[in-house]
Amino acid sequence: MKYDLIDSNLFIKNRQKxxxxxxxxxxxxxxxxxIYPIGADSTMPFQQARDLFYLxxxxxxxxxxxxxxxxxxxxxxxxxxxxxxxxxxxVWEGEKLTKEKALEVSGIKTTYWLKEFDKIFxxxxxxxxxxxxxxxxxxxxxxxxxxxxxxxxxxxxDKFPAHKWEKSNQILQELRGNKExxxxxxxxxxxxxxxxxxxxxxxxxxxxxxxxxxxxxxxxEFTRNRSRGFAYTPIIASGNNANVLHYIENKAQCKEGxxxxxxxxxxxxxxxxDMTRTIPVSGRFTDRQKQVYNAVLKVxxxxxxxxxxxxxxxxYHEEVGKLMTSELLDLGLLDKADVQNExxxxxxxxxxxxxxxxxxxxxxxxxxxPLKKPMKANMVFTVEPGIYLPxxxxxxxxEDDMVIQESGxxxxxxxxxxxxxxxxxxWMKNK
Numbered sequence: 064m065k066y067d068l069i070d071s072n073l074f075i076k077n078r079q080k081x082x083x084x085x086x087x088x089x090x091x092x093x094x095x096x097x098i099y100p101i102g103a104d105s106t107m108p109f110q111q112a113r114d115l116f117y118l119x120x121x122x123x124x125x126x127x128x129x130x131x132x133x134x135x136x137x138x139x140x141x142x143x144x145x146x147x148x149x150x151x152x153x154v155w156e157g158e159k160l161t162k163e164k165a166l167e168v169s170g171i172k173t174t175y176w177l178k179e180f181d182k183i184f185x186x187x188x189x190x191x192x193x194x195x196x197x198x199x200x201x202x203x204x205x206x207x208x209x210x211x212x213x214x215x216x217x218x219x220x221d222k223f224p225a226h227k228w229e230k231s232n233q234i235l236q237e238l239r240g241n242k243e244x245x246x247x248x249x250x251x252x253x254x255x256x257x258x259x260x261x262x263x264x265x266x267x268x269x270x271x272x273x274x275x276x277x278x279x280x281x282x283x284e285f286t287r288n289r290s291r292g293f294a295y296t297p298i299i300a301s302g303n304n305a306n307v308l309h310y311i312e313n314k315a316q317c318k319e320g321x322x323x324x325x326x327x328x329x330x331x332x333x334x335x336x337d338m339t340r341t342i343p344v345s346g347r348f349t350d351r352q353k354q355v356y357n358a359v360l361k362v363x364x365x366x367x368x369x370x371x372x373x374x375x376x377x378x379y380h381e382e383v384g385k386l387m388t389s390e391l392l393d394l395g396l397l398d399k400a401d402v403q404n405e406x407x408x409x410x411x412x413x414x415x416x417x418x419x420x421x422x423x424x425x426x427x428x429x430x431x432x433p434l435k436k437p438m439k440a441n442m443v444f445t446v447e448p449g450i451y452l453p454x455x456x457x458x459x460x461x462e463d464d465m466v467i468q469e470s471g472x473x474x475x476x477x478x479x480x481x482x483x484x485x486x487x488x489x490w491m492k493n494k
Contacts, residue, residue: 064122065289066332071170073245074120077238078141081118082132084234089133090187091195091231092219093118094211095126108291112212113426114197114235116333119143119169123160125177135190138173142183147176193227194219200232203429232431240423240432242441246334247466247476250425250443253294253336254464254476256329260284261340261480265490270319270344274299277325278313285329294335295428298326301344305458306451308418317344322352322457328428335428337445338477339462346491352457353484355450358390359459360482362448366420370446370465370473374438376421383420387448388412396452415450424464440469443476 085091093115099107111122119128125146134140148159162174175183188194196216199206220228242250260281267280277299285292299313305324317323321344328336341356343349348356366383388411391397397411405411421444423432432442444467449460461482465473481490 064332065291067289068168069120069249069332070245071120071168073243074118074168075170076243078118078130080238081231081234082130082140085130085132085195086193086229087133088191089131089193089195089229090191091130091197092184092215093128093130093197093231094215095121095124097211098124099208111333113333114231114239117235117239117426119171121145121160121165121169122333126160127177127180128171129184129187130195131187131191133190134187139183139187141171141173142187143169143171143174144177144180144183145174147178188223188226191226193229194223195229195231195234197231197235200230200236201427201429201431202434236431236433239425239430240442241439242425242443242466244441246425247441247443249332249334250336250464251476253290253329253331253334254338254480256285256288256290256331257327257336257338258477258480259288260327260329261325261338262490264325265342265481265487266493268317268323268342268344268491269346270317273316274301274304274313274323277317277323278327281327281329288329290329290331292330294328294330294337298324298339300324300326300458303453303456303458305341305460306453308451319345320349321345322348322459324458324460326460326462333426335424335426335430336476337424337428337447337462337464338480339447339449339460340480340482340487341457341459341461342487342491347488348484351455352459355394355452355457356459356461356484358394359448359450359461362386362390363446363461363463366448367446367463367465367475368472370421370438370444370467371471372438372440372467372469376434376438379438380420383448384410384412384416387416387450391415391450394450396450415452416448417451418447418449420448421445438467440467442467444473 096112098109127144129142145160165174263284296311300310301317301323302321304310324341326339328338401411423430447462451458463477467473
């Protein structure tokens with residue numbers, strides 16, 4: 064991996080927190096992701112299952128983590144299974160984890176080769192009464208592919224039908240939502256790389272460049288700073304393309320007088336950053352563009368102040384809606400009749416701001432985290448209001464990543480990334 068080795072104490076602590084919430088005589092299993100085929104002998108680049116990485120730091124395919132706090136033998140309380148490496152694999156695929164390296168990465172003392180899994184797991188299951196399965200229950204998930212985890216669950220239920228089943232997800236939603244200081248440092252590194260790339264793009268953007276050229280500037284800076292690349296598929300949307308919320312073609316030419324909406328962030332060590340900025344292709348905002356931009360910025364600043372311990376996610380979004388309604392009235396985009404006659408299930412402001420304001424971010428861009436409980440310190444949320452005006456040919460969204468503090472306003476991991484109109488114009492002027 065390109066990133067520096069992460070201190071295994073992070074993963075040791077994460078496992079301790081998880082096992083503390085397991086039922087007596089229970090065993091939990093976490094599988095790596097598959098390597099997905101494209102066609103012929105081609106495959107997609109491997110990305111590790113985030114829950115397995117969160118609990119072990121292991122970042123390679125064909126790996127299994129087993130947690131069994133009540134195991135009869137102490138060495139089986141934490142067990143890692145990895146693919147056996149050899150000289151042939153080293154020549155053709157590169158370095159894989161040895162048992163010694165697995166200990167260094169994860170802090171797990173007991174590692175077996177994957178071919179031993181069935182035998183060892185059967186032995187452990189004779190002691191266990193309950194199995195924790197790791198299912199994907201993210202509120203936005205829409206996975207249709209059968210995963211390695213899915214296949215394991217089917218196999219395990221068939222092989223051990225007399226056991227009881229539990230799910231890991233409820234525990235992980237809580238744990239992954241609250242970041243350890245080491246995790247926040249890794250996220251700060253991802254944000255710092257994003258900052259470098261965005262400043263590069265501010266110097267590069269001008270009328271006539273293509274959206275895909277700007278995407279290339281980002282990936283250049285990401286790669287040279289030891290990032291694997293984008294944390295998610297980037298949106299580089301000039302002009303009216305910005306009004307397509309998930310525009311990812313990035314194929315148009317940027318024209319004089321247009322705005323360019325950029326939603327892009329680097330990953331670092333599997334941790335995500337998520338930034339959105341909207342900049343003038345020509346280097347200066349028009350009066351109307353500036354007016355709308357500052358309205359979005361005002362909503363963003365006020366919304367950020369609400370990210371404090373005790374805030375409820377649902378009520379927070381409702382309050383942001385009220386802020387946006389006020390700004391849209393001031394811009395003349397809504398009138399009082401629009402608000403008085405609005406549908407409570409789809410308020411008037413949704414015509415111009417139709418998505419949510421904040422989501423958890425961490426190992427996933429839309430990370431796990433409890434949404435029906437009060438916010439806590441060390442949760443990390445995005446803040447990303449927007450106003451979309453297809454009739455005027457532009458859309459504006461602004462987004463930063465915020466760490467909730469014990470008291471006061473959250474800490475902005477992107478505080479050094481230009482945001483104010485004057486900052487943007489100054490950076491674009493000094494080309």
